[in-house]
Structures are given as structure tokens and as C-alpha cells.
Amino acid sequence: MNLIDQITSTYKEKFGHAPAHIVRAPGRVNLLGEHVDYNDGFVLPAAIDRATYIAFSPTDAPHSTLVAADFDQQASFSAETIATKTQPDSSALPEWALYPAGVMWALKEEGISTSSINAVFASDVPRGSGLSSSASVEMAFAIAWQTLGGWTLPAMQRALLGQKAENKYVGVNCGIMDQFASACGVENKLLLLDCRSLEWKTVPLPDHVAIVIADTTVRRKLTSGEYNKRRDACEEAVRLLKNDLPKIKSLRDVSVADFNRLANTLPDEVEKRARHVVEEIGRSNQAEALLEAGDIQSFGRLMNECHASLRDLYEVSCPELNVMVNIAQPLKGCYGARLTGAGFGGCTVNLVAKNDVEAFAKALAAGYEAETGLRPEIYISHASNGAELLG
Numbered sequence: 001m002n003l004i005d006q007i008t009s010t011y012k013e014k015f016g017h018a019p020a021h022i023v024r025a026p027g028r029v030n031l032l033g034e035h036v037d038y039n040d041g042f043v044l045p046a047a048i049d050r051a052t053y054i055a056f057s058p059t060d061a062p063h064s065t066l067v068a069a070d071f072d073q074q075a076s077f078s079a080e081t082i083a084t085k086t087q088p089d090s091s092a093l094p095e096w097a098l099y100p101a102g103v104m105w106a107l108k109e110e111g112i113s114t115s116s117i118n119a120v121f122a123s124d125v126p127r128g129s130g131l132s133s134s135a136s137v138e139m140a141f142a143i144a145w146q147t148l149g150g151w152t153l154p155a156m157q158r159a160l161l162g163q164k165a166e167n168k169y170v171g172v173n174c175g176i177m178d179q180f181a182s183a184c185g186v187e188n189k190l191l192l193l194d195c196r197s198l199e200w201k202t203v204p205l206p207d208h209v210a211i212v213i214a215d216t217t218v219r220r221k222l223t224s225g226e227y228n229k230r231r232d233a234c235e236e237a238v239r240l241l242k243n244d245l246p247k248i249k250s251l252r253d254v255s256v257a258d259f260n261r262l263a264n265t266l267p268d269e270v271e272k273r274a275r276h277v278v279e280e281i282g283r284s285n286q287a288e289a290l291l292e293a294g295d296i297q298s299f300g301r302l303m304n305e306c307h308a309s310l311r312d313l314y315e316v317s318c319p320e321l322n323v324m325v326n327i328a329q330p331l332k333g334c335y336g337a338r339l340t341g342a343g344f345g346g347c348t349v350n351l352v353a354k355n356d357v358e359a360f361a362k363a364l365a366a367g368y369e370a371e372t373g374l375r376p377e378i379y380i381s382h383a384s385n386g387a388e389l390l391g
């Protein structure tokens with residue numbers, strides 16, 4: 001049974017009638033520009049063909065009732081209980097419910113009306129894998145409340161509300177990339193976003209190249225703490241570099257030449273973190289021209305450099321991600337391979353010649369299992385549309 005049938009039938013069982021609507025919001029994979037969105041840099045994600053789906057209807061009840069089919073759990077919240085992150089019976093909201101509740105909270109903060117809903121949702125975006133399962137939940141619920149609220153927000157506004165929910169309600173200081181990609185995805189296209197101006201465009205991926213996602217199946221705990229620490233280090237670098245470069249607002253404003261000149265004024269760890277960001281923004285600046293010219297070889301090299309930098313300077317890789325990347329890069333047909341998303345576990349993204357994809361996936365899976373004893377999940381991904389009401 002597919003996910004839509006599954007949530008529809010669970011909805012009927014639970015609420016006694018068919019759901020009024022179905023919504024879908026995808027996860028994302030990022031090809032270049034990692035850990036630069038919160039430094040005003042450029043990112044190059046694509047929405048993927050794995051998504052969160054919600055079956056839902058409006059209800060006259062004072063509270064919304066959500067069933068997370070993946071956990072077989074239920075939670076309720078209302079405008080009254082939302083600020084305290086509790087349910088009507090005063091128990092704490094379970095962690096998974098903070099994402100939808102956060103979206104309702106962020107909408108309320110903006111003065112946008114949200115009616116109560118009954119909903120059942122499920123996702124085939126693997127959780128904690130660097131493919132933005134949480135952003136897909138947020139963007140799906142943003143569409144659900146929009147559908148029932150009689151208002152329409154531009155996709156970027158919905159993305160910003162999702163980011164606010166995650167920053168201020170869930171407590172992860174993430175940038176805008178994930179919610180943007182989930183809200184604004186375009187079928188068969190990469191998305192190039194300037195995280196300072198929020199202007200974006202689509203960029204083509206040549207027909208002969210496939211995006212292959214390889215899941216190490218390793219999940220790290222405490223990721224949000226490490227993530228927030230990286231962000232603090234970037235802010236510290238800007239504060240210190242301002243002594244010599246008073247006009248800079250973020251690491252986006254620091255050239256590689258200026259950075260090299262001033263690097264020794266920074267503490268070692270701050271220097272490493274900031275160097276990754278400054279150089280990665282330089283790499284992602286080249287992405288558009290290379291892709292427009294169809295120069296996948298050079299683009300893939302930038303992906304490989306990005307992985308080395310995330311591993312050695314930003315220190316967000318892990319042994320299993322490095323094994324996966326080291327096996328992939330020399331395989332026939334592989335243009336580039338690197339970890340994708342925040343890191344600390346999860347998935348790699350690989351650009352592979354379509355003709356070689358099957359052999360690539362086989363060799364990668366076998367090599368990874370032989371070295372780690374873990375069975376990876378490897379799939380070819382297609383860039384998909386952003387969050388949408390399906391009916």
C-alpha cells in the first residue's frame with residue numbers, strides 16, 4: 001500500500017470519515033553550499049521524490065488532533081496550549097508534534113488564522129538522515145493550514161515561517177535552505193538560492209547525470225547542539241574579523257584573500273570553521289556557470305572538495321560518511337560525492353553518469369557493507385515539485 005492509501009485508511013479508521021484533503025511536501029538533497037545558508041551564502045538543493053503526506057479535514061473541536069502514522073502516536077494542541085508545548089490534558093507534546101505545532105505557533109505569531117484540524121501523516125523521508133524530514137513536515141502542515149484558512153502565502157513566506165518555527169519553537173537554529181527547497185522545489189531542476197537576498201532560480205542538471213543518494217544508516221544524537229555550536233563559531237569569526245573589516249555583516253562579505261590575510265587573528269577552531277564557509281561560498285559561486293556550461297566534471301570536483309572541507313575544517317562528517325564517500329569517488333561514472341545536509345551521519349549525495357548508475361550503486365553498497373558491516377540504502381533521486389495540495 002502506498003503512503004497516501006495508508007494515511008487515508010488510517011484517517012478513516014480514526015476519524016470515521018474520509019479526509020477532505022491530501023497534501024504532500026518533499027525532503028531535499030543539497031548538491032553544493034553546505035553550512036553556508038546561515039552565513040548569507042549560496043545553496044544548490046533540489047526537492048526530492050520522497051515526501052511527507054498528510055490526510056486532513058477541518059474540525060469544530062477547539063483543538064487539533066494529529067496522528068503520526070510512522071510512530072503510531074497521537075497528539076493534540078490548540079491556540080491555548082501551543083505556547084506551553086502541552087496537550088489539552090497538560091502532558092508535554094511529543095517531539096514529533098513540535099514541528100506541526102511550531103508551524104501553527106509561527107502562523108499565529110504573524111496574526112494568520114489557523115483552524116483546528118484532524119490529520120494523519122506519514123513520511124518516506126528517512127528521519128535524521130540529512131534529507132530534511134522535519135522541513136517536509138513543516139511545509140506540509142503550512143499547506144494544510146493554508147488550505148483551510150482561506151489565505152495564500154507565497155512559497156518563500158511559508159518557508160520563512162517554517163524556519164521561524166524550527167528556530168524559535170523547536171530550538172534548532174537552522175538556516176532557510178531546507179524549508180525553501182521543500183516549499184519551492186521544481187521538477188527535474190536544481191534550485192540556486194541566494195540566502196541573503198532570498199532570490200532564487202532553477203539550474204539544469206544535464207540529462208545524462210543522475211543524483212544518487214546513499215544512506216549510511218548512521219544517525220547521530222545531539223546533532224542540534226553541534227549544529228548550533230558551528231553557527232556560533234561563524235558569528236564569533238565575523239565579530240573578530242570586524243576589527244579589520246568593519247563593513248562585513250556575515251562571512252559572505254569576506255573574500256578568500258582577506259580571509260587568508262587575517263586568518264592568524266582568529267582562534268584555531270574559529271579559523272577552521274570560518275575557512276570552510278568562506279571557501280564553500282567561493283565554490284558555490286561557481287556552480288551556476290559550470291552547470292549552465294554542462295561542465296559536470298568540474299562541478300563534481302567542487303563537490304569532492306566540499307566533502308574534504310566538511311570533514312577536516314567544519315568537522316561535521318563521521319567515519320561512515322567518509323567510508324561511503326571514499327568508496328564512491330573513484331568508481332566509474334562518479335563525478336562527485338560528498339555528505340549532504342548538516343552531517344554527523346545520514347546520507348551522501350553522488351552525481352553519477354546514468355549509464356553507470358546500476359554498477360555504481362552495486363559496488364558502493366557492497367564496498368560499504370564490507371567495510372562497516374552496515375547495509376546502506378541507495379536510491380536514484382529525481383528532483384520534484386515543492387509542497388502542494390494533491391486534492
Ligand code: GLA
Nearest residue numbers: 034035174175176177341342
Ligand atoms: C541543516 C539545516 C540547514 C543547513 C544545513 C547545512 O539541514 O537545517 O539550514 O544549514 O543543515 O547546510
